[in-house]
Amino acid sequence: MARTAGSSGEKTLAAIREAGLDLIHSHGYEAMSLRQLAARIGLQPGSLYNHIETKQDLLFDLIHNHMVTLLASLEEALAGIGDPLEALEAFIAFHLTYHIERKREVFIGSSELRSLEPKSRRKIVALRRTYEDRLCAILKQGAGRGLFKIEDVRVSAYAILAMLTGICTWYDAKGRIGRKKLIDIHTRLVLQGVMK
Amino acid sequence: MARTAGSSGEKTLAAIREAGLDLIHSHGYEAMSLRQLAARIGLQPGSLYNHIETKQDLLFDLIHNHMVTLLASLEEALAGIGDPLEALEAFIAFHLTYHIERKREVFIGSSELRSLEPKSRRKIVALRRTYEDRLCAILKQGAGRGLFKIEDVRVSAYAILAMLTGICTWYDAKGRIGRKKLIDIHTRLVLQGVMK
């Protein structure tokens, strides 16, 4: 046998990405074997190499894709907002929504950083830093205008990010808590926490 | 060759635990090989099995130990405190301190849960639930006395825990921020966030 009827590079690569996302999320990068991945999409292990360079490369591709999308979406969500308070609210709503919708990507993007080779990791960390900086800027601006009272901008930003990101580990879209309520609760916690 | 002079089961097991903690923390459970672990403490791979049942068993042992210690330490830290506000402050200070001092254990205890077989994982999750419940109780009590304003106790507890636990990923004991300042910042963020 050889090439399957109806096979297309684009579709197969998409399937590899989707399956990789799923398997890495549930088993971890190291624990996921390419045989598992190939089987999931009905392929022989060797055939994967028509679409990916290496296993390591697939991981970087997934995480990098995620980070770039995250950053672009954030800019979109904050576009045109000048007021720091409004911006902080928008940041919170965006971050929560995105992290609910892309639980797997987000989880992998933080928990599998250590599985990246150093050079790749540095690239991702730099992108993450950009994201963090965006929140820092909002906090700083708000503090500057006397809206917020913040002892240390970066520590506060990390604390807020940790809080908001935490939902990835437990939130269940079909669960007791609706999305709006979730955003409300967190918005109140954060806003009241940083207010003067 | 055979048994080494001066070898003792207790010391070797302690060395295995310590090295395991370190290697799992920096490379992950799946990525850590028993050969690596054995080499770290100057042992042949096979000799490990005089002290552990399996690799999986070692992981459970480490996490379980951590959880039990965590719970006991928390009770100690909260002993004799009746006032919810005071209790919340004590909880925050304890949680941060413990998580700074045992970064590795805490990290493994959450990031490697998925590497545990289901039965073991359930045991750990139950212990974690007990810990969470302790914070829930404080929040509930505070809300009941009209000190706190909390829309959903469990969601708020998760949010607070996520925030406080986040420091494990970035805090550097030798860094810019001292322990006291760190506790102050977080205490203010949380307290002001939940206050009426």
Place this chain on the structure above:
DNA sequence: TATAAAAACGATCATACGTTCGTATCCAGA
């Protein structure tokens, strides 16, 4: 001092892994 348990060695097992390669088939463009 005699003896059994404890602890280590070193060789080895079966298995699983990521990856490569030659070959066969399909599809798109000339």
Place this chain on the structure above:
DNA sequence: TCTGGATACGAACGTATGATCGTTTTTATA
């Protein structure tokens, strides 16, 4: 219709892994 690149198969490679086992030496007990 012909041709060449794209895509997949299936076998295989070398390596690493977790674990087992027989043996040897040390330590503790009586």
